Amino acid sequence: MKKCKFILVILSLILILSTGCSNSNGNAKESSAEELNAVEKIKASGKIVLGTSADFPPNEFHKNINGVDTIVGYDIEIAKEIAKDLGVELEIKDMRFDGLLAALNTNKVDFVLAGMTPTEERKQSVDFSKVYNYGEQCIVIKAENKEKYTSNEDLAGKIIGVQKGAIQEKIAKNQLPDSTPKGLGKVTDLVLLINNDKADAIIIPKDVAISYVKENPQLAISSIKVENTYEGSAVAIKKGNTQLVNEINKTIDRLVEKDMIKKFIADAKALAKEN
Ligand code: ARG
Numbered sequence: 001m002k003k004c005k006f007i008l009v010i011l012s013l014i015l016i017l018s019t020g021c022s023n024s025n026g027n028a029k030e031s032s033a034e035e036l037n038a039v040e041k042i043k044a045s046g047k048i049v050l051g052t053s054a055d056f057p058p059n060e061f062h063k064n065i066n067g068v069d070t071i072v073g074y075d076i077e078i079a080k081e082i083a084k085d086l087g088v089e090l091e092i093k094d095m096r097f098d099g100l101l102a103a104l105n106t107n108k109v110d111f112v113l114a115g116m117t118p119t120e121e122r123k124q125s126v127d128f129s130k131v132y133n134y135g136e137q138c139i140v141i142k143a144e145n146k147e148k149y150t151s152n153e154d155l156a157g158k159i160i161g162v163q164k165g166a167i168q169e170k171i172a173k174n175q176l177p178d179s180t181p182k183g184l185g186k187v188t189d190l191v192l193l194i195n196n197d198k199a200d201a202i203i204i205p206k207d208v209a210i211s212y213v214k215e216n217p218q219l220a221i222s223s224i225k226v227e228n229t230y231e232g233s234a235v236a237i238k239k240g241n242t243q244l245v246n247e248i249n250k251t252i253d254r255l256v257e258k259d260m261i262k263k264f265i266a267d268a269k270a271l272a273k274e275n
Contacts, residue, residue, distance in 0.1 A: 046089060048089075049093060049108070050090060050111060055188045058211060058271070059073050059115040059208070060072070071094060074265045076113070079113050081260070085247065096185035097165050098164040111237050119167060125239060138222070151224060155224070158180070159182050161202035162182070163190065165183075206221070
């Protein structure tokens with residue numbers, strides 16, 4: 001009788017364990033099916049939502065077009081092509097750069113184009129498309145300080161503005177360990193910071209700097225070179241969403257093949273100059 005009970009207990013244990021396992025398997029299958037269907041979901045909803053930080057000309061910036069505040073730039077043109085290839089409308093959400101990856105992971109946006117570099121650290125939490133463009137970094141200072149700040153040492157003890165959550169935060173720490181980095185959410189605020197003498201220098205990509213310096217002639221690009229300056233931009237997508245990555249890569253291939261990205265960059269630079 002005891003033996004019988006023992007066997008019964010063992011049998012029910014096996015039963016509990018096996019249903020437990022099949023349940024969790026079932027969930028895993030369900031959630032991967034959910035991810036796989038992200039492209040279908042986007043198509044069914046008729047729109048794809050882009051997350052960006054529109055403070056970054058010529059990538060993405062605000063421009064008054066016929067009296068309407070519009071987000072433009074070459075990242076936006078690429079996003080439009082991605083939407084077109086999927087046969088859906090593009091909706092744009094403008095936010096702080098350091099909020100973009102969280103927005104992806106909480107499904108507030110479907111993809112991110114924000115001149116974002118596909119770093120190893122970011123690859124832990126999101127997936128990336130192919131790199132669609134490469135850029136260079138530079139240091140922006142007040143034009144009156146051009147002769148004063150010509151080396152890393154000249155910036156020792158100075159305040160260096162960088163965008164929060166961006167790779168420029170790390171660049172500042174590595175290249176200018178004796179300076180004090182100050183992180184802000186928007187590049188537009190970094191420009192205000194230096195204009196108001198609350199920072200001595202800011203680190204931003206060269207293309208972006210050219211645009212802001214043109215608008216703010218009291219600023220200038222410093223002769224101090226930024227080390228390890230070359231970086232690429234890629235589209236960020238929620239982790240595991242391979243199907244969408246593939247679709248986006250197809251669009252990038254098409255645009256590169258037809259030299260469209262170069263055209264988008266040239267157009268966006270021209271548009272940024274008009275600002
Ligand atoms: N390339 C840098 C990074 O990935 C900065 C990008 C900032 N982008 C923007 N739209 N503000 O960290």
